[in-house]
Amino acid sequence: MSPGTVIVGTGQSGFEVAAALRAGGYSEAITLIGDEPHLPYQRPPLSKDFVLDKSGLEQLELRPPVFYHNHHIAVIVGRRVVAIDRSDRRVCLSDGTQKHYEFLVLAVGARNRKLRVPGADLEGVAYLRSLDEAVALKTLLHKAERVVVVGGGFVGLEVASAAKTMGKSVTVIEMQHRLLSRVVAPEVSVFFETLHSAKGVNVVCGGSVCEILEESGKVDGVLLAQGAVLPADVVVVGIGVEPNTELASAAELAIGNGIAVDKCLRTSDDAIFAIGDCAEFPSRFAGGRVRLESVQNGVEQAACVASAIAGKARPYTSVPWLWTDQFDVRLQMAGLSIGFEQCLIQGDLSIGRFSAFYFKAGRLIAVDSMNRPVDHVHARRLLEADAVISLEQVRNPSFELRLCGR
Ligand code: NAI
Numbered sequence: 001m002s003p004g005t006v007i008v009g010t011g012q013s014g015f016e017v018a019a020a021l022r023a024g025g026y027s028e029a030i031t032l033i034g035d036e037p038h039l040p041y042q043r044p045p046l047s048k049d050f051v052l053d054k055s056g057l058e059q060l061e062l063r064p065p066v067f068y069h070n071h072h073i074a075v076i077v078g079r080r081v082v083a084i085d086r087s088d089r090r091v092c093l094s095d096g097t098q099k100h101y102e103f104l105v106l107a108v109g110a111r112n113r114k115l116r117v118p119g120a121d122l123e124g125v126a127y128l129r130s131l132d133e134a135v136a137l138k139t140l141l142h143k144a145e146r147v148v149v150v151g152g153g154f155v156g157l158e159v160a161s162a163a164k165t166m167g168k169s170v171t172v173i174e175m176q177h178r179l180l181s182r183v184v185a186p187e188v189s190v191f192f193e194t195l196h197s198a199k200g201v202n203v204v205c206g207g208s209v210c211e212i213l214e215e216s217g218k219v220d221g222v223l224l225a226q227g228a229v230l231p232a233d234v235v236v237v238g239i240g241v242e243p244n245t246e247l248a249s250a251a252e253l254a255i256g257n258g259i260a261v262d263k264c265l266r267t268s269d270d271a272i273f274a275i276g277d278c279a280e281f282p283s284r285f286a287g288g289r290v291r292l293e294s295v296q297n298g299v300e301q302a303a304c305v306a307s308a309i310a311g312k313a314r315p316y317t318s319v320p321w322l323w324t325d326q327f328d329v330r331l332q333m334a335g336l337s338i339g340f341e342q343c344l345i346q347g348d349l350s351i352g353r354f355s356a357f358y359f360k361a362g363r364l365i366a367v368d369s370m371n372r373p374v375d376h377v378h379a380r381r382l383l384e385a386d387a388v389i390s391l392e393q394v395r396n397p398s399f400e401l402r403l404c405g406r
Pocket residue numbers: 044047115150151152153154155156158173174175176179180181182207208209237238239240241293294322323324325
């Protein structure tokens with residue numbers, strides 16, 4: 001009898017492999033192993049509704065416990081996989097047990113990058129990636145008056161929005177000269193800075209944290225390199241993530257900016273796949289190899305790997321997309337704007353209803369839609385179809401994305 005498939009990581013990507021395998025009729029054993037103490041849950045609400053108490057633990061679970069029982073998916077939580085023995089096709093767990101596999105899927109995700117300044121370990125310094133971190137942050141925020149957020153990326157801005165909505169005094173410190181600089185054009189950064197400022201968030205770009213200040217063993221403020229001190233009861237750090245590559249690296253799998261996989265998401269060992277935040281894969285949307293940190297990427301890569309395990313390998317070609325909710329706006333992003341050369345805005349930045357069109361070598365490569373969901377849907381369709389849309393077309397005031405490619 002085959003030992004079946006072992007999936008390492010109980011995040012959304014790992015969960016989706018198990019679910020997709022069973023949905024596709026896979027009849028061998030499936031074992032899902034994760035070091036978090038919870039059944040698989042959704043992360044996106046953690047920095048939004050969950051912090052705001054609009055959703056509870058039950059709404060976060062991807063499936064209730066009975067699902068795993070009914071689908072014969074063995075879930076091992078609260079334990080780490082500490083080694084992979086590739087020659088014997090087995091994994092070793094932190095409790096000394098072992099599991100054999102025919103196929104192994106590494107969905108091991110990424111971890112928060114740590115702020116390395118004096119005071120960074122004080123009580124009152126929080127990160128946000130896991131459910132346990134979100135619970136701890138929520139408790140801290142309820143007691144706090146003054147919140148300093150380090151990092152003006154997705155986590156930082158979503159937490160700033162939630163904290164401001166809770167009535168706190170909030171400052172965001174971003175190291176770069178604009179918000180969300182990793183992912184959006186300067187025009188879109190300006191929109192977010194204006195939005196947050198209008199809601200009363202103090203935004204400091206080009207700021208560098210040198211120390212977290214202490215009072216009676218707890219956070220009391222943040223000292224910036226420029227000399228300013230920002231009073232704080234809570235400091236939330238969202239300065240990016242690092243892929244968890246150590247397990248794969250120790251097993252001598254190829255590593256790039258993540259666990260390196262081919263177009264069908266296989267690592268340098270044919271029996272092992274890697275997906276989600278930890279995997280670096282070839283993408284026509286990136287014009288090279290890329291590692292993406294989004295739910296869409298994890299879910300669709302999971303489906304692709306489930307097909308491969310079922311003997312129907314296919315290249316992973318999905319259009320990348322993601323969204324962020326801050327205050328009353330939703331930004332939806334389709335494609336990858338990495339290396340864009342021009343950005344054209346259509347719509348009205350001042351009222352927050354616009355789309356940003358990104359071009360490289362004269363071709364449309366990505367569209368960010370602010371409160372324009374119809375544009376987002378059509379952008380995904382057109383990018384998927386590799387439709388040719390020129391700068392001239394978008395410059396035309398009567399241009400409508402929904403009418404393209406029809
Ligand atoms: P991020 O990469 O989106 O943003 C980090 C920000 O911190 C960057 O703007 C960077 O310039 C800044 N930064 C780095 N070092 C700094 C320092 N020492 N001081 C001040 N600023 C500094 O990463 P983030 O926000 O931590 O998110 C982590 C992960 O969670 C990412 O994978 C992100 O995509 C994901 N996520 C996605 C969401 C969404 O899709 N809506 C929501 C929340 C998280």
